[in-house]
Amino acid sequence: MSLLLWAKGPGFALAAVLFLLGTAMRLAEILRLGRGTDLARPRGAAGGQALRTVFSRFLPAPGLFARSPVVHAGGYVFHIGLLVVVIGYGPHLAVLGIGGRGLPAGLIDGVTLLTMAAMTALLAARLRDPVKRLISGPGDYGAWGLVFLPLATGFLLVNRVLLPFEPLLALHLLSVEVMLALLPFTKLVHAFTFVLARGYAGAIAGRKGAHS
Amino acid sequence: MTMSFANGLAALRPRIDAPVAAFLSSCVRCGLCAEACLFHTETGDPKYAPIMKLEPLRRLWSQEFTVMGRLGRALGLSKPMSDEDFARWEELVYDSCTLCGRCSLACPVGNDLTLMIRKLREGMVAAGHSPEGLRKAAHRALTDISPVGVGAQSARKLIAAQSREVGIPIEIDKHGADWLVLISSMEYIAFPEMLGALARLFKAAGQTWTIASDAYEATNVGVQIGSCDVARAIVARTVDAAHRLGVKGVVTPECGHAYQALRWEGPNLMGQAFDFEVIHLIDLLDRWRAEGRLKTKGKSGLRLTYHDPCQTSRRGGLDPQARRLLNLVAEDFVETSDPGPWNWCCGGGGGVSANPRARDLRFKVFAAKKRQLEAVRPDAVVTTCSNCRNVLEESLEHWGMELPVLSLTELVAEYLDEVPS
Numbered sequence: 001m002s003l004l005l006w007a008k009g010p011g012f013a014l015a016a017v018l019f020l021l022g023t024a025m026r027l028a029e030i031l032r033l034g035r036g037t038d039l040a041r042p043r044g045a046a047g048g049q050a051l052r053t054v055f056s057r058f059l060p061a062p063g064l065f066a067r068s069p070v071v072h073a074g075g076y077v078f079h080i081g082l083l084v085v086v087i088g089y090g091p092h093l094a095v096l097g098i099g100g101r102g103l104p105a106g107l108i109d110g111v112t113l114l115t116m117a118a119m120t121a122l123l124a125a126r127l128r129d130p131v132k133r134l135i136s137g138p139g140d141y142g143a144w145g146l147v148f149l150p151l152a153t154g155f156l157l158v159n160r161v162l163l164p165f166e167p168l169l170a171l172h173l174l175s176v177e178v179m180l181a182l183l184p185f186t187k188l189v190h191a192f193t194f195v196l197a198r199g200y201a202g203a204i205a206g207r208k209g210a211h212s
Numbered sequence: 213m214t215m216s217f218a219n220g221l222a223a224l225r226p227r228i229d230a231p232v233a234a235f236l237s238s239c240v241r242c243g244l245c246a247e248a249c250l251f252h253t254e255t256g257d258p259k260y261a262p263i264m265k266l267e268p269l270r271r272l273w274s275q276e277f278t279v280m281g282r283l284g285r286a287l288g289l290s291k292p293m294s295d296e297d298f299a300r301w302e303e304l305v306y307d308s309c310t311l312c313g314r315c316s317l318a319c320p321v322g323n324d325l326t327l328m329i330r331k332l333r334e335g336m337v338a339a340g341h342s343p344e345g346l347r348k349a350a351h352r353a354l355t356d357i358s359p360v361g362v363g364a365q366s367a368r369k370l371i372a373a374q375s376r377e378v379g380i381p382i383e384i385d386k387h388g389a390d391w392l393v394l395i396s397s398m399e400y401i402a403f404p405e406m407l408g409a410l411a412r413l414f415k416a417a418g419q420t421w422t423i424a425s426d427a428y429e430a431t432n433v434g435v436q437i438g439s440c441d442v443a444r445a446i447v448a449r450t451v452d453a454a455h456r457l458g459v460k461g462v463v464t465p466e467c468g469h470a471y472q473a474l475r476w477e478g479p480n481l482m483g484q485a486f487d488f489e490v491i492h493l494i495d496l497l498d499r500w501r502a503e504g505r506l507k508t509k510g511k512s513g514l515r516l517t518y519h520d521p522c523q524t525s526r527r528g529g530l531d532p533q534a535r536r537l538l539n540l541v542a543e544d545f546v547e548t549s550d551p552g553p554w555n556w557c558c559g560g561g562g563g564v565s566a567n568p569r570a571r572d573l574r575f576k577v578f579a580a581k582k583r584q585l586e587a588v589r590p591d592a593v594v595t596t597c598s599n600c601r602n603v604l605e606e607s608l609e610h611w612g613m614e615l616p617v618l619s620l621t622e623l624v625a626e627y628l629d630e631v632p633s
Contacts, residue, residue, distance in 0.1 A: 029279065039483070061317065
């Protein structure tokens with residue numbers, strides 16, 4: 001079996017299984033711990049503030065954009081760019097079973113380059129900033145690579161650069177599969193757990209009538 | 213493994229619940245928490261990044277509460293926790309965190325880092341790694357009621373003196389009073405005029421109140437040091453006194469941590485909901501304002517600004533109440549930058565001001581507050597936390613700034629229209 005066939009078939013299935021089971025396991029690891037019942041009389045609404053906090057934390061905290069512009073600007077461009085490339089490109093839509101033509105290839109190309117540039121800026125900031133350097137470990141750099149590789153191989157594939165189509169497609173699929181398979185076991189799992197984190201923070205503060 | 217280290221881990225494990233696991237799973241190491249923390253912004257030292265302060269908790273969670281962490285530990289890929297880790301982190305967890313909560317509000321994934329540091333202190337203190345100043349204060353709180361050594365006789369004398377000063381009786385252990393009022397350590401030793409102000413305000417509002425002879429002190433050093441046993445013992449005194457005296461409610465004083473300790477941690481420490489109301493003094497005054505019980509006359513002509521105490525504003529949501537009361541009595545009120553929930557801490561909360569070792573550091577990080585104050589050039593700064601008030605006074609003096617620090621409660625009392633005789 002060629003590498004491409006393996007990547008299209010068993011490789012994809014294996015990655016999907018690891019992704020789904022791993023994500024379920026990580027969420028179960030969190031939820032099974034539960035929370036003690038808060039016996040203090042509430043002063044505000046926990047549920048509503050939990051929901052509000054899930055969305056309000058998409059906005060930068062006052063004054064922090066200016067203090068850390070690369071993290072904010074790079075973070076927005078990277079996250080939005082990644083979303084556009086994943087769900088805006090025609091062939092991706094076909095794989096996802098959604099259908100549709102998707103966005104123009106030229107636009108996707110541009111967004112991919114912009115996203116990779118943002119990621120490079122974020123990596124540079126991590127390497128240069130003393131705080132980020134201190135709190136970063138192999139997992140942080142590894143997670144960066146896991147996301148960057150699918151973008152880079154996708155760009156090479158669409159533009160037929162460096163290698164012929166089939167090996168590039170195999171590399172692209174494999175890089176996506178490795179990312180999917182490892183996502184639950186790296187910090188990339190925040191793609192799911194951030195909802196819980198923001199929700200808990202909002203609920204805890206909301207019950208007190210405090211800010212979140 | 214030493215016994216104290218084992219105790220530390222044993223105290224910490226039950227603190228790891230679903231919110232903590234969600235927070236630690238979600239951290240992307242963006243470092244933005246550092247940009248919100250005055251200990252980092254004012255020193256530039258990366259070790260003060262709030263997420264760094266949580267490293268012992270993160271490691272314990274990872275190694276014992278995640279499948280991958282347990283696997284890594286079994287394969288020898290991660291270093292087991294040691295007593296040395298607790299020892300090394302003591303300064304970060306106690307000296308350089310006031311539990312102000314600014315990092316928690318700034319975290320883009322929503323991590324309540326402050327809540328986690330509060331939990332981490334439970335493990336630290338059980339492992340024997342907490343500042344001497346706080347340990348001594350906790351000992352005094354358990355043996356003498358007051359963490360600063362204000363004995364029952366001294367408290368009675370201060371109460372009697374203030375009662376004479378304002379000409380209004382302040383009754384101790386009055387059964388059936390509407391409210392049991394707690395006074396903070398700092399008010400007894402530095403701002404006793406608060407007692408007279410309270411007497412005038414309660415009388416004006418037509419409410420009865422009392423101070424308990426065995427629970428006259430609100431400061432909960434157990435919450436500050438991170439010992440639920442100490443915190444529970446202190447809360448229990450108040451609960452017992454409230455039941456004994458048959459009051460309708462308990463008023464916590466102008467002290468943010470005292471409010472958090474009794475109002476929010478109290479019922480959970482005691483394992484049961486309270487059958488009486490617990491309310492912060494400022495919340496009660498604003499309630500009376502809304503009910504028309506507080507009639508004021510005239511306003512201060514001074515240019516006043518407000519220092520938001522972290523535990524009442526950011527983590528208490530009482531910043532609108534404080535401003536409504538300020539507007540009653542201030543003609544020229546000016547906000548500093550970052551008001552309300554985004555306020556910068558005075559640098560002395562969370563037990564830092566009771567920790568002599570952290571003195572120089574807290575003076576250094578006061579630079580954030582100093583900039584805020586210098587920008588608006590007030591005649592006086594008003595606040596609603598006696599600990600903040602004391603820390604502000606000390607820090608202003610350290611920086612050579614002459615600026616009076618006023619209590620909002622005392623200010624409102626000063627402008628009461630008429631206190632019925």
